[in-house]
Amino acid sequence: MPLIATTQNNRARWEHFPHGADVGVRGIGASRDEAFVQAALALTAAVCEPERVKAVRKVPVSCEAADEQILLAAWLNTVIEEMSARKMLFSRFSLQSRGLRLSAVLEGEEVDRLRHAPAVEPKGATLTALRVARENGLWTAQCVVDV
Amino acid sequence: MNIAKLDRRSEHAWEIPKRGRMRVPAVVYASEALVREMDEKVAEQITNVACLPGIVEAAYAMPDAHWGYGFPIGGVAAFDPEAGGVVSAGGVGFDISCGVRALKTGLRAKDVERVRQHLARRLSEIIPAGVGSTGELHLSDDDLDKMLENGARWAVERGYGRPEDLDRIEEMGRMAGAIPSEISRQARRRQQDEMGTLGSGNHYMEVQRVSLVYDVKTAEALGFSPGDVIVSLHCGSRGLGHQVGTEFVQRMAEAAPKFGIDLPERDLACAPLQSPLAKAYLGAMRAAINCALANRQILTQLARRAFAEVLPQAELTIFYDVSHNTCKLEEHEVGGRRRPLFVHRKGATRAFGPGRPELPEALRGFGQPVLIGGTMGTASHILLGTPESETRAFASAAHGAGRAMSRHEAARHWSGSRLVKELAQRGILVESPSMRGIAEEAPGAYKDVDAVALATEKAGLARRLLRLEPMVCVKG
Numbered sequence: 062m063p064l065i066a067t068t069q070n071n072r073a074r075w076e077h078f079p080h081g082a083d084v085g086v087r088g089i090g091a092s093r094d095e096a097f098v099q100a101a102l103a104l105t106a107a108v109c110e111p112e113r114v115k116a117v118r119k120v121p122v123s124c125e126a127a128d129e130q131i132l133l134a135a136w137l138n139t140v141i142e143e144m145s146a147r148k149m150l151f152s153r154f155s156l157q158s159r160g161l162r163l164s165a166v167l168e169g170e171e172v173d174r175l176r177h178a179p180a181v182e183p184k185g186a187t188l189t190a191l192r193v194a195r196e197n198g199l200w201t202a203q204c205v206v207d208v
Numbered sequence: 209m210n211i212a213k214l215d216r217r218s219e220h221a222w223e224i225p226k227r228g229r230m231r232v233p234a235v236v237y238a239s240e241a242l243v244r245e246m247d248e249k250v251a252e253q254i255t256n257v258a259c260l261p262g263i264v265e266a267a268y269a270m271p272d273a274h275w276g277y278g279f280p281i282g283g284v285a286a287f288d289p290e291a292g293g294v295v296s297a298g299g300v301g302f303d304i305s306c307g308v309r310a311l312k313t314g315l316r317a318k319d320v321e322r323v324r325q326h327l328a329r330r331l332s333e334i335i336p337a338g339v340g341s342t343g344e345l346h347l348s349d350d351d352l353d354k355m356l357e358n359g360a361r362w363a364v365e366r367g368y369g370r371p372e373d374l375d376r377i378e379e380m381g382r383m384a385g386a387i388p389s390e391i392s393r394q395a396r397r398r399q400q401d402e403m404g405t406l407g408s409g410n411h412y413m414e415v416q417r418v419s420l421v422y423d424v425k426t427a428e429a430l431g432f433s434p435g436d437v438i439v440s441l442h443c444g445s446r447g448l449g450h451q452v453g454t455e456f457v458q459r460m461a462e463a464a465p466k467f468g469i470d471l472p473e474r475d476l477a478c479a480p481l482q483s484p485l486a487k488a489y490l491g492a493m494r495a496a497i498n499c500a501l502a503n504r505q506i507l508t509q510l511a512r513r514a515f516a517e518v519l520p521q522a523e524l525t526i527f528y529d530v531s532h533n534t535c536k537l538e539e540h541e542v543g544g545r546r547r548p549l550f551v552h553r554k555g556a557t558r559a560f561g562p563g564r565p566e567l568p569e570a571l572r573g574f575g576q577p578v579l580i581g582g583t584m585g586t587a588s589h590i591l592l593g594t595p596e597s598e599t600r601a602f603a604s605a606a607h608g609a610g611r612a613m614s615r616h617e618a619a620r621h622w623s624g625s626r627l628v629k630e631l632a633q634r635g636i637l638v639e640s641p642s643m644r645g646i647a648e649e650a651p652g653a654y655k656d657v658d659a660v661a662l663a664t665e666k667a668g669l670a671r672r673l674l675r676l677e678p679m680v681c682v683k684g
Contacts, residue, residue: 077616078616080275081247081275081281081611081614082274082275082276082281082611083277084615127462131458131461134458135458138454141450141454145447145450146394146397146398146447148342148401150339171340174338174340174341174641175641177339178642178645179339179645180408180619180644180645181339181408181409181615181645182338182339182407182409182684184450184453184454185302185450185453185454185457186454187277187298187475188277188278188461188473188477189278189473189474205277207302207303
């Protein structure tokens with residue numbers, strides 16, 4: 062059974078799906094961008110509850126890839142790089158993409174080990190179970206993250 | 209795994225015969241019980257590995273194999289550069305040179321029992337562990353270059369350890385062939401404050417006692433007896449290695465069509481060994497190996513600090529340090545002649561038999577130590593490579609207990625705080641900032657490590673020397 066968190070509009074949501082050693086993250090939304098945002102929330106949720114992360118600092122980022130599938134991995138890896146280098150967690154994402162390029166603003170705060178009690182450290186988004194697709198009017202963006 | 213689809217080669221060797229796009233067969237080394245317990249994905253992934261260009265002999269899965277990405281965790285494959293062979297960033301993984309280091313202490317279990325609480329607390333205070341932790345060093349770009357070039361030797365020169373430590377580390381503490389200029393700005397940025405940090409997930413530092421000796425004569429010759437205290441640490445190349453893996457998996461996946469490689473799975477991203485991309489990856493990966501060796505060296509010195517405060521009579525010396533996520537150029541006999549091969553081990557330990565020149569002189573007569581890390585509630589094992597190991601899976605053995613349950617499922621099954629209490633009642637102190645992390649790493653989420661070590665021996669991959677039980681476990 063996937064772990065599901067639903068956001069306000071009741072359409073966009075994230076899920077975790079099981080993987081042997083790591084964790085599968087899945088974002089679902091009305092647009093590809095929204096699905097990517099939800100996948101990033103699922104990434105944060107692999108570490109701690111996103112509700113515990115205050116959006117007090119903004120970090121602008123951008124990335125690109127050779128195809129839509131790898132763009133998802135590149136996006137999540139960009140978030141992971143900022144988490145790792147800045148020792149931050151993020152709970153809010155504003156994202157705009159055009160074709161195979163995207164730019165975004167990540168909002169979050171520095172890790173507070175007591176308040177966040179982070180469970181695992183994401184190492185990188187893999188290309189396993191990688192899927193970006195539109196089905197029944199909703200976009201799904203998913204992959205396995207090495208933790 | 210459905211054993212009906214496998215040909216049984218022997219009691220502990222199972223073959224997936226060559227078919228379809230497979231260039232070689234795949235072989236799983238394990239007991240029947242462990243094979244039955246393995247995820248079908250292991251068979252699928254090791255079959256995919258067998259399809260890669262230039263693969264030699266067979267694709268192998270170790271007794272602790274489980275579902276990974278690209279390669280299964282516990283996957284071994286060797287590639288011939290003269291036969292169109294490849295190097296695969298996915299075949300090494302994100303945590304490049306993740307490995308285990310075992311330290312002798314000169315202590316007996318009863319010495320630790322008296323001060324166990326104090327020792328656990330000081331280790332958890334001194335060892336930076338968990339998400340967001342930073343080390344005591346901040347590295348400039350120049351410092352990073354020196355570290356990436358020189359590995360544990362750099363750390364010793366900076367005062368973290370003694371020159372004799374280097375004798376007991378694979379590659380004598382320094383992986384040759386590193387190209388620091390291939391390490392990106394992003395990877396450097398992730399590492400500049402992370403030297404000497406443990407990480408999280410399945411990484412740990414444990415104080416263990418020798419609970420069982422399988423070969424008394426050899427153990428005595430190596431200075432071990434039941435009740436001895438050992439410190440083991442499991443961690444890798446931290447953010448730098450993760451970033452190198454991330455970047456090259458993407459680059460190789462995007463470049464595969466250009467090389468005419470039709471990947472069965474994109475995480476098997478690879479490049480022909482003769483290509484500039486492969487040479488860039490090998491240079492970056494070797495630099496990341498040096499990062500891991502330096503990291504474990506710094507952590508060793510931090511452990512020494514904690515022990516010096518609590519048990520000043522302790523003398524922490526390195527028994528051995530072995531990496532289990534690597535690609536190394538090694539000579540192996542295939543088809544009656546010795547050939548240089550690029551051996552990928554992803555979640556697998558090198559297990560050279562006695563006499564190999566790569567082994568430290570003091571261990572050359574015994575075979576390469578294989579350090580199998582277990583769980584915080586069960587056991588770890590030390591094994592040794594044998595002459596027979598050299599004829600199996602390019603001298604490779606298991607690396608850990610191997611997960612039997614996803615993190616997701618484990619977190620639903622166990623409560624971290626309850627586990628900590630239960631383990632304390634059994635005399636095992638666990639220090640961690642995250643109770644969810646503890647639940648995800650519950651001993652029950654792993655295979656039976658004793659069965660993995662036994663299968664490793666029965667399959668002829670390595671022979672058991674010591675069984676170690678945890679007394680203190682520090683996790684991120």
